[in-house]
Amino acid sequence: MAELRALAERQPELSAAASLQIELVDALRRIQTRIATASVTLTAEEIAARLSSGRPLVTFDRLPIDWNEARLLFRKIADVLRRHEAVDADGVARLHDVGRSAGLPDLARRWFEQGSSDPSVDMLDEVIAWSMRPFLVRSADILQQRGVFGAWKRGVCPVCGGEPDFACITSTGERLLICSRCQTRWPTEPYACPFCGEGDKRRITSFATPDGTYRVTACQSCRRYLKTLDGRRAGRAVMPALDSIATLPLDAVVMQRGFTNG
Ligand SMILES: [Zn+2]
Numbered sequence: 001m002a003e004l005r006a007l008a009e010r011q012p013e014l015s016a017a018a019s020l021q022i023e024l025v026d027a028l029r030r031i032q033t034r035i036a037t038a039s040v041t042l043t044a045e046e047i048a049a050r051l052s053s054g055r056p057l058v059t060f061d062r063l064p065i066d067w068n069e070a071r072l073l074f075r076k077i078a079d080v081l082r083r084h085e086a087v088d089a090d091g092v093a094r095l096h097d098v099g100r101s102a103g104l105p106d107l108a109r110r111w112f113e114q115g116s117s118d119p120s121v122d123m124l125d126e127v128i129a130w131s132m133r134p135f136l137v138r139s140a141d142i143l144q145q146r147g148v149f150g151a152w153k154r155g156v157c158p159v160c161g162g163e164p165d166f167a168c169i170t171s172t173g174e175r176l177l178i179c180s181r182c183q184t185r186w187p188t189e190p191y192a193c194p195f196c197g198e199g200d201k202r203r204i205t206s207f208a209t210p211d212g213t214y215r216v217t218a219c220q221s222c223r224r225y226l227k228t229l230d231g232r233r234a235g236r237a238v239m240p241a242l243d244s245i246a247t248l249p250l251d252a253v254v255m256q257r258g259f260t261n262g
């Protein structure tokens, strides 16, 4: 949070995005302290069997979701988006209707299993993603302590099956992908595109910021890209909530070249 505030002061053009992010992270943290005991239960055998057959560990039914808390968070996130004008008055009213409706768990399941809930409701996927995040992150924390993801070679998250939306290079030079949904980190090939599996270096375009802290790898085959923090240059570990905002100017550059965000 302090780093996000510092970023907003250093780069005023990012202050609107940073203050939105601060409010979202804050709403999340309040709930995370309350749900600290809920977690997913999987035996060591189940973990080994699922990982070795290429199946992510958590299914929607396994997620310990407290729907009262989830609905409360859903309302808060919708209100934050409205305050920052990411949705209009009609949009937030529709979101609140969905947040109260009996259909919310089914929509959340569709988002989890198929990547999208109901495209006719503006920002619904984003609000569901933030509302599910405390439960996903909680389960992922526990599983990450127990699971060994070294042999996992897929581009999707070994815990929840979500796509990565950021990557980092550790101090030892290892490249890790970071799940957009549960923030699990798992090792990957240095260049391969996680979205389509392209492994030919000549098909991957790479840009870096002048100081080398951030790098973008863009895939010529699927036209998607991924941002990476080079921890060796940055002298710190990745902080996805901060780094995703700090790299917004990079997104603009890469999107202009016709790539879509991963
Ligand atoms: Zn995940």
Ligand SMILES: [Zn+2]
Residues within 6 Å of the ligand: 193, 194, 195, 196, 197, 198, 219, 220, 221, 222, 223, 224
């Ligand atoms: Zn690709």
